[in-house]
Amino acid sequence: MGKVDYNLLWGEAARAGRGRPPGLSRERIVAEAVAIADAEGLQKVSMKHLAERLGSGVMSLYRHVPGKDELVVLMYDSLMAGPLPLPEADHWRDVLRHWGLGVRDLFIAHPWALTVATSERTMGPGEAGWVDAVLGRLSAVGLPAELGLIAVLTVDCFALGAVRPEIGSAGGDTDFFQFLADPAARARFPDLARLVAPGSASGASMEDYFEFGLDRVLDGLERFIESRH
Amino acid sequence: MGKVDYNLLWGEAARAGRGRPPGLSRERIVAEAVAIADAEGLQKVSMKHLAERLGSGVMSLYRHVPGKDELVVLMYDSLMAGPLPLPEADHWRDVLRHWGLGVRDLFIAHPWALTVATSERTMGPGEAGWVDAVLGRLSAVGLPAELGLIAVLTVDCFALGAVRPEIGSAGGDTDFFQFLADPAARARFPDLARLVAPGSASGASMEDYFEFGLDRVLDGLERFIESRH
DNA sequence: GCTAATTAGCGTACCTCATACGCCAAATTG
DNA sequence: CAATTTGGCGTATGAGGTACGCTAATTAGC
Numbered sequence: 001m002g003k004v005d006y007n008l009l010w011g012e013a014a015r016a017g018r019g020r021p022p023g024l025s026r027e028r029i030v031a032e033a034v035a036i037a038d039a040e041g042l043q044k045v046s047m048k049h050l051a052e053r054l055g056s057g058v059m060s061l062y063r064h065v066p067g068k069d070e071l072v073v074l075m076y077d078s079l080m081a082g083p084l085p086l087p088e089a090d091h092w093r094d095v096l097r098h099w100g101l102g103v104r105d106l107f108i109a110h111p112w113a114l115t116v117a118t119s120e121r122t123m124g125p126g127e128a129g130w131v132d133a134v135l136g137r138l139s140a141v142g143l144p145a146e147l148g149l150i151a152v153l154t155v156d157c158f159a160l161g162a163v164r165p166e167i168g169s170a171g172g173d174t175d176f177f178q179f180l181a182d183p184a185a186r187a188r189f190p191d192l193a194r195l196v197a198p199g200s201a202s203g204a205s206m207e208d209y210f211e212f213g214l215d216r217v218l219d220g221l222e223r224f225i226e227s228r229h
Numbered sequence: 230m231g232k233v234d235y236n237l238l239w240g241e242a243a244r245a246g247r248g249r250p251p252g253l254s255r256e257r258i259v260a261e262a263v264a265i266a267d268a269e270g271l272q273k274v275s276m277k278h279l280a281e282r283l284g285s286g287v288m289s290l291y292r293h294v295p296g297k298d299e300l301v302v303l304m305y306d307s308l309m310a311g312p313l314p315l316p317e318a319d320h321w322r323d324v325l326r327h328w329g330l331g332v333r334d335l336f337i338a339h340p341w342a343l344t345v346a347t348s349e350r351t352m353g354p355g356e357a358g359w360v361d362a363v364l365g366r367l368s369a370v371g372l373p374a375e376l377g378l379i380a381v382l383t384v385d386c387f388a389l390g391a392v393r394p395e396i397g398s399a400g401g402d403t404d405f406f407q408f409l410a411d412p413a414a415r416a417r418f419p420d421l422a423r424l425v426a427p428g429s430a431s432g433a434s435m436e437d438y439f440e441f442g443l444d445r446v447l448d449g450l451e452r453f454i455e456s457r458h
Numbered sequence: 459g460c461t462a463a464t465t466a467g468c469g470t471a472c473c474t475c476a477t478a479c480g481c482c483a484a485a486t487t488g
Numbered sequence: 489c490a491a492t493t494t495g496g497c498g499t500a501t502g503a504g505g506t507a508c509g510c511t512a513a514t515t516a517g518c
Contacts (some may be wrong), residue, residue: 010408018515019465046504057468059506064466068505105235111349118347118393120340122407128418135420145420155440157390162382164347164389178351179239189357191364203269213383247486248494275475286497288477293495297476460518467512475504483496488489 006071008066009124022182024056026064030074034110037075042112045072052068073124076116078108080126092143092225093218099134100214103159104166106169117160131156146226151221158217159210166206233302234386237274238353254448255293259303263339268305271341275302308335309355313362321454322447323371325384328363329443330442332388333395346389362384376457377379380450385448388439395435 032053036045047068051058051124065071067165085102089095107114131152138148175194179185261282265274276297280287294300314331319326336343360381367377394405406421408414415422 010411010414016347017465018463020467020513020515022466024466047506048504051468059469059508060467062506063468113422114347115344116344118389120396126409128414128421131421136269139420146423149420149423150428150438150441152386153438154391154445156278157393158383158387158446159390160393161386161388161390164386167349176350176352177286179354179357185239185357189361191368191378192357192360194375194378209379209382212379213386216383216449216453217387217446218449219452220447222243222447223452224445226437239496247492249486249496251495264503275498277475288479288498289475292497394487428512450487462515462517464515465513467510469510470508472507473505476502478501479499481496481498484494486491486493488491 004121006072008070009073009077009122022064024054024060026065026074029054029061029064030071031077033071034075034078037112038110042072042115045075072116073121076113076121077126079110079113080124080130084130086133087139090141092138092141092148092151095134095137095141095223096151096221097214097218099152099216100155101211102161103156104163104210106134107160107163108166114160114164114167141226147225151225154221155214155217158213162210162213166210233299233350237299238302238306238351251293253283253289253293255303258290258293259300259307262300263304263307263376266341267339271334272345274304301345305342305350306353306355308342309359310337310355313359314363315366321367321370321372321377321380321449324363324366324370325380325450326443326447328381329384329388329446330440332385333392333439335393337395343389343393343396358455372454376454380454383450384443384446387442391439391442395439396411 025120029050033045033050036050036053047058047061054061061071065074085099085105087095088097107117134152135145135148138151139145143151172204175181180189180193258279262274265279265282276287276290280290283290290300294303314328314334316323316327318327329363336346345457363381364374364377367381369372404410409418409422
């Protein structure tokens with residue numbers, strides 16, 4: 001929600017010298033919060049609930065995390081610090097395709113993360129390293145740095161936008177295209193209805209659509225990159 | 230946050246016959262909430278604040294809106310019910326390009342909307358009509374319906390993802406790439422640093438980047454569509 | 459070992475916010 | 489002018505975030 005201190009993400013971790021040794025740690029808190037969000041949703045991540053899980057008092061958390069908003073930001077950046085979807089491919093297009101699908105998998109595995117990603121925020125070290133790793137790989141397979149950067153951002157933007165209708169549909173709780181179940185709505189928006197028609201569950205076809213769009217984006221990038229050679 | 234009733238968005242508005250005439254209306258409430266969110270941010274939209282603006286009691290709002298979550302959904306859908314960025318172009322590519330830029334403008338004008346767009350939700354009538362209008366225009370300029378649908382969704386997905394770094398940068402409060410102000414960070418992520426380098430403010434270059442990516446997406450769609458003729 | 463300094467854990471109190479409930483007011487229908 | 493219906497809203501409740509300050513545990517210096 002509110003503003004989050006830049007130093008929270010990028011600042012040095014002040015080392016502890018003397019004094020009482022910590023039982024909690026920022027890492028443990030963030031990891032547990034992510035576990036709760038994955039299992040029960042982001043709105044179930046309350047300081048109270050989190051403290052119970054960790055077997056500590058509520059206010060103890062504030063020794064390691066400035067507040068709730070900051071915790072959410074840390075949760076998000078911790079995702080990006082994990083393993084990267086980088087294949088052993090030797091063509092930039094394969095690298096980017098694999099990476100785009102990996103981004104999709106990440107946001108489907110952590111549905112709460114998409115909301116965080118699209119909130120007003122600052123890029124953290126995890127995310128920066130994430131992007132940096134892909135740029136490095138693209139560079140290794142011969143794509144010039146300036147082309148790699150725009151290619152990665154384009155694919156990333158598409159993936160972020162395109163994964164949206166898939167989230168929620170998976171759980172079955174909230175279907176993004178629920179209104180199309182009504183025949184009257186299908187009659188009013190016949191073109192939209194076609195999207196969901198093939199596999200009535202709508203979940204399966206969305207994945208196909210994601211790949212289709214991704215391939216179109218890669219086509220567009222390919223045309224541009226080839227014109228530069 | 231929570232689940233929102235499907236009927237809230239798509240249900241018929243029950244007409245009032247007798248009884249006390251309403252002083253408030255759902256439309257007024259939603260419009261005022263949007264005004265607050267635009268001016269002060271979504272987190273400042275509280276039932277209390279909203280009621281003060283409307284000169285009514287807090288609980289009066291609940292006669293017209295089931296709750297806060299539902300209000301936010303209605304706010305979002307009301308944006309989509311507004312005027313559409315549809316040009317008088319006679320080529321599908323121009324239509325989609327103009328539309329993509331219009332989507333970008335919309336989310337920059339209403340920064341809070343992006344978070345709502347990417348939350349778990351159901352498509353409402355405003356948004357469905359929005360998509361439907363573009364499909365109709367594309368159809369009118371000769372693009373087959375099935376191609377129009379995937380083209381619109383692809384462009385929409387890209388626009389949604391790509392506008393993200395621009396939000397917040399505009400206000401100057403929270404810069405998405407704030408960490409690149411630090412020379413050490415620029416040294417660590419030189420490729421990323423290049424993105425912001427040209428216009429040090431980073432805002433101007435992001436718009437150029439949006440258009441670049443959009444054109445790549447359109448290129449990819451063009452290749453696919455031409456291969457179908 | 460003793461004391462001072464330092465840092466962690468956490469109970470209490472407070473504030474904000476959404477909202478269930480119920481009463482009253484204002485209009486229509488007969 | 490009742491009876492009915494619908495809207496406005498005050499009060500109370502409960503959840504959630506967090507400022508404050510006390511206590512506990514540990515180390516550094518003596």
